[in-house]
Amino acid sequence: MIDPKFYSDFGDRKIPDLIDGFLEIGELRSIDDVLVKIADITAKIVECDRVSIFIYDKKKETLWTKIAHGVADKIEVPKDKGIVGWVFLNSRELIISDPYSDPRFNKEIDKATGYVTKNILAFPLKTYSGRTVGVLECINKLDGNFVEDDVKFVKILSVYAANSIENALLYDEIKRTQDEIVFRLSLAAEFRDETTYNHLIRMANYSYVIAKEMGFDEVWCEKLRLAAPMHDIGKLGIKDQILLKPAKLTDEEFEEMKKHTVFGYEILKDSDIEVLRMASNIAIAHHEKYDGSGYPYGLKGEQIPIEARIVAVADVFDALTSERPYKKAFPVEQAVKMIEDESGKHFDPNVVQAFKNVIHKILAIKKQYE
Ligand SMILES: [Fe+2]
Ligand SMILES: [Fe+2]
Structure with missing residues (x-):
C-alpha cells in the first residue's frame, strides 16, 4: 500500500508531469530519444539546471556522458573518480550541497567549462536484475538544495533509464x-x-x-x-x-x-x-x-x-x-x-x-x- 503522504509531499503539479513524461517516453523508439526525454523530465520535476546520464563502459572502465545538458562534448571519467564514480561503485545515491568542500568532487570540469556547480544529486542506474549500468546526475537545484523527495522522483525515473540502457546494450551485443x-x-x-x-x-x-x-x-x-x-x-x-x-x-x-x-x-x-x-x-x-x-x-x-x-x-x-x-x-x-x-x-x-x-x-x- 502506498502512503498517500508519499504523493502529497511532492506537491500537486509533479505527478501529472511525471505521468505525461512516461506517456511521451512510451512513444519513443530509440534509446537516445528515451534518455534525452528522461533527462528533460528529471530536470523539470526536480527543478534543477542540468541533468547528465553517464553510462558505464565495461571495456574502458569509464563512465561517459550519453546525455549532458549544457555540455556539447562527451565527458568521460574513470569509474572510481569523482562523485559519479563514487555513486557508481557504491551503488548508492548522494546529495551534496557544497561540492567544493567535498574531496570527491572534481573541480577540473567546472574549470574547463566555466560552469559553477553549487549542489548535486547523483543516483545509480540500477536495472531490475541489480546491475548498475550508469549514473544519473542532477546539478544545481534552481531553488535551494536537493532534498529527499527529489531522490524519490529520480529513483522512479532512474529505473526506466537503467532498463532502457541495459536493453540497448544487450541488443547491441547480440x-x-x-x-x-x-x-x-x-x-x-x-x-x-x-x-x-x-x-x-x-x-x-x-x-x-x-x-x-x-x-x-x-x-x-x-x-x-x-x-x-x-x-x-x-x-x-x-x-x-x-x-x-x-x-x-x-x-x-x-x-x-x-x-x-x-x-x-x-x-x-x-x-x-x-x-x-x-x-x-x-x-x-x-x-x-x-x-x-x-x-x-x-x-x-x-x-x-x-x-x-x-x-x-x-x-x-x-x-x-x-x-x-x-x-x-x-x-x-x-x-x-x-x-x-x-x-x-x-x-x-x-x-x-x-x-x-x-x-x-x-x-x-x-x-x-x-
Ligand atoms: Fe561465386
Ligand atoms: Fe567474391
Missing part, C-alpha cells in the same frame, strides 16, 4: 555477435583460395551503397551488407584440386566449380534469421546473368533476386580492380567501362546506373580498404 560470427563464417570459406578479408569488406560495402542509391531502406541495406560476404560460402564444398588449381579449369571441372552456388544455398537456406535467408538467395544467384546466360539455373531479369543482382556488380567490380596471383588489377576507368558494357547483358541496368551514380563513394571505400 547484433555485434551475430555480425561477427557471420563475417568470420564467410571468411572461413574464402580462406582456402586467394580471396582476402578486404575483398569481403569492400564488396559488402559496395553492395550497401548501391542498394542505398536504389532507394532501399536502411534496415534492408544493412542486411545486405551483412549477407553479401557469404556469396561464396559454398566453396567450402569444392575440392581442393579444383578450387586451388593454378591453371584454367576444364569444362568438367568448371561444372563442378559452378556447384558452389548450390552448396552455398544448401548451407544457408530455411533459416529463421532473415540475413541468412537473404544470403541464401545471394549464394544461389550471384552468378546468374540479367540476360539469362548465367548459372546455375539461367534465370533472367527480375527472376534473379535483387540482392543477387546488386552483389553481382559489387563482386565483379572488386574482382576486376583487385590484383590476384594470376592477373593484374584493371584500372578503375577500364573496370567501370567493362561493367557499363555488360549493362543489360550480365548486369541489371538499374543496378549499373546506381553503381555509376555512387562511384565516388565506391572509390572512397576501395581506398579505405586497399
Whole structure:
C-alpha cells in the first residue's frame, strides 16, 4: 500500500508531469530519444539546471556522458573518480550541497567549462536484475538544495533509464555477435583460395551503397551488407584440386566449380534469421546473368533476386580492380567501362546506373580498404 503522504509531499503539479513524461517516453523508439526525454523530465520535476546520464563502459572502465545538458562534448571519467564514480561503485545515491568542500568532487570540469556547480544529486542506474549500468546526475537545484523527495522522483525515473540502457546494450551485443560470427563464417570459406578479408569488406560495402542509391531502406541495406560476404560460402564444398588449381579449369571441372552456388544455398537456406535467408538467395544467384546466360539455373531479369543482382556488380567490380596471383588489377576507368558494357547483358541496368551514380563513394571505400 502506498502512503498517500508519499504523493502529497511532492506537491500537486509533479505527478501529472511525471505521468505525461512516461506517456511521451512510451512513444519513443530509440534509446537516445528515451534518455534525452528522461533527462528533460528529471530536470523539470526536480527543478534543477542540468541533468547528465553517464553510462558505464565495461571495456574502458569509464563512465561517459550519453546525455549532458549544457555540455556539447562527451565527458568521460574513470569509474572510481569523482562523485559519479563514487555513486557508481557504491551503488548508492548522494546529495551534496557544497561540492567544493567535498574531496570527491572534481573541480577540473567546472574549470574547463566555466560552469559553477553549487549542489548535486547523483543516483545509480540500477536495472531490475541489480546491475548498475550508469549514473544519473542532477546539478544545481534552481531553488535551494536537493532534498529527499527529489531522490524519490529520480529513483522512479532512474529505473526506466537503467532498463532502457541495459536493453540497448544487450541488443547491441547480440547484433555485434551475430555480425561477427557471420563475417568470420564467410571468411572461413574464402580462406582456402586467394580471396582476402578486404575483398569481403569492400564488396559488402559496395553492395550497401548501391542498394542505398536504389532507394532501399536502411534496415534492408544493412542486411545486405551483412549477407553479401557469404556469396561464396559454398566453396567450402569444392575440392581442393579444383578450387586451388593454378591453371584454367576444364569444362568438367568448371561444372563442378559452378556447384558452389548450390552448396552455398544448401548451407544457408530455411533459416529463421532473415540475413541468412537473404544470403541464401545471394549464394544461389550471384552468378546468374540479367540476360539469362548465367548459372546455375539461367534465370533472367527480375527472376534473379535483387540482392543477387546488386552483389553481382559489387563482386565483379572488386574482382576486376583487385590484383590476384594470376592477373593484374584493371584500372578503375577500364573496370567501370567493362561493367557499363555488360549493362543489360550480365548486369541489371538499374543496378549499373546506381553503381555509376555512387562511384565516388565506391572509390572512397576501395581506398579505405586497399
Ligand atoms: Fe561465386
Ligand atoms: Fe567474391
